[in-house]
Amino acid sequence: MIKLRKNIEEMAGYVPGFQPPDAETYIKLNTNENPYPPSPRVLEAIAKEVGEGLRRYPDAASRLAREEAGRVYGFDPSWIVLANGSDEVLNNLIRAFANEGEEIACVHPSYSYYGTLAEIQGARMRYFGLSPEFEIVGLPEKYDCRLFFLTNPNAPLGFTYSRSFIEELAGRITGVLVVDEAYVDFAEENSLDLVRTLDNVVVTRTFSKSYSLAGMRLGLAIARPEVIAALNKIRDHYNVDRLAHVAATAALSDQEYLKGCVAKIKETRAWFTEELVKAGYHVIPSSGNFVFASPPDGDGARLYQGLYDRKILVRHFSDPVLKHGMRITIGTREEMERTVRAMTELAAP
Numbered sequence: 001m002i003k004l005r006k007n008i009e010e011m012a013g014y015v016p017g018f019q020p021p022d023a024e025t026y027i028k029l030n031t032n033e034n035p036y037p038p039s040p041r042v043l044e045a046i047a048k049e050v051g052e053g054l055r056r057y058p059d060a061a062s063r064l065a066r067e068e069a070g071r072v073y074g075f076d077p078s079w080i081v082l083a084n085g086s087d088e089v090l091n092n093l094i095r096a097f098a099n100e101g102e103e104i105a106c107v108h109p110s111y112s113y114y115g116t117l118a119e120i121q122g123a124r125m126r127y128f129g130l131s132p133e134f135e136i137v138g139l140p141e142k143y144d145c146r147l148f149f150l151t152n153p154n155a156p157l158g159f160t161y162s163r164s165f166i167e168e169l170a171g172r173i174t175g176v177l178v179v180d181e182a183y184v185d186f187a188e189e190n191s192l193d194l195v196r197t198l199d200n201v202v203v204t205r206t207f208s209k210s211y212s213l214a215g216m217r218l219g220l221a222i223a224r225p226e227v228i229a230a231l232n233k234i235r236d237h238y239n240v241d242r243l244a245h246v247a248a249t250a251a252l253s254d255q256e257y258l259k260g261c262v263a264k265i266k267e268t269r270a271w272f273t274e275e276l277v278k279a280g281y282h283v284i285p286s287s288g289n290f291v292f293a294s295p296p297d298g299d300g301a302r303l304y305q306g307l308y309d310r311k312i313l314v315r316h317f318s319d320p321v322l323k324h325g326m327r328i329t330i331g332t333r334e335e336m337e338r339t340v341r342a343m344t345e346l347a348a349p
């Protein structure tokens with residue numbers, strides 16, 4: 001009789017956002033994808049790479065992409081590791097730093113996948129709640145943990161922690177502070193310089209949101225070379241395939257294009273937020289490519305269903321602290337105009 005590890009047997013597994021088979025028939029605002037295509041340079045680079053060369057393994061060190069990332073972020077490539085989505089690097093950080101039974105922590109609500117990864121490893125996850133002002137509740141002055149995952153900007157709520165708070169948090173914990181900056185390109189501040197000045201800070205980034213490359217599965221981590229060396233020991237040696245590698249390099253090289261997309265999304269986010277507030281919604285000011293909005297009657301599930309019936313797909317979480325609202329990705333202006341019309345209708349008494 002085969003026998004699973006106990007923690008695997010007992011865990012439910014992560015449920016990703018719904019990807020409908022007929023996605024093009026919806027306004028799809030449920031997984032924080034970018035409504036704009038990737039940079040034309042990315043498409044050219046991939047097209048060029050498609051060919052007989054695919055019979056060869058990719059560069060196990062993802063050297064060109066790391067060099068380009070180094071130029072963009074101002075770090076030596078020895079401080080950077082590329083990943084098959086930032087999920088991979090989050091997973092490897094747990095494998096590198098937390099033994100079975102050891103404590104890791106995150107904020108609730110934030111990215112629920114940290115909890116799944118902890119379960120796989122058999123590590124203990126401690127969740128810290130948030131006050132109405134989004135302060136972390138119950139954090140000890142000196143906190144002994146192996147890892148602390150801080151999603152900044154927070155997802156699904158969209159608020160940010162200040163740089164000074166992040167610095168203070170890094171000093172309060174004994175382990176590694178992972179600042180998950182999946183959405184930081186849509187925010188005003190990032191924590192990259194803390195990686196240089198504090199030896200327990202790691203920053204993770206994804207290409208899935210601001211770079212419009214969710215389908216490519218690309219992410220990276222920036223950390224001290226000794227942490228990067230550990231992550232290199234753990235990862236699949238060919239974790240970034242040939243197409244992903246040239247896509248990452250080209251995407252990073254086109255910062256102008258990135259800025260243009262981000263500016264459009266931020267402008268639409270501001271407009272959409274204002275319109276929802278006018279329609280009676282409570283909307284948390286967001287620094288991501290999404291907003292968390294609650295209808296006047298506090299029934300997020302009803303709103304989700306109403307939008308779904310109108311072929312608008314958003315994300316509703318059944319979690320008690322989130323079920324009053326929905327997370328809505330910022331799409332194109334036209335998509336958001338249609339969404340505002342539907343949400344105004346649905347909020348009317």
Ligand SMILES: Cc1ncc(COP(=O)(O)O)c(C=O)c1O
Nearest residue numbers: 085086087111155182206208219
């Ligand atoms: C906060 C946060 N971190 C990480 C990820 C994973 O990103 P990736 O697509 O790079 O694996 C997501 C994806 O939604 C996210 O919301």
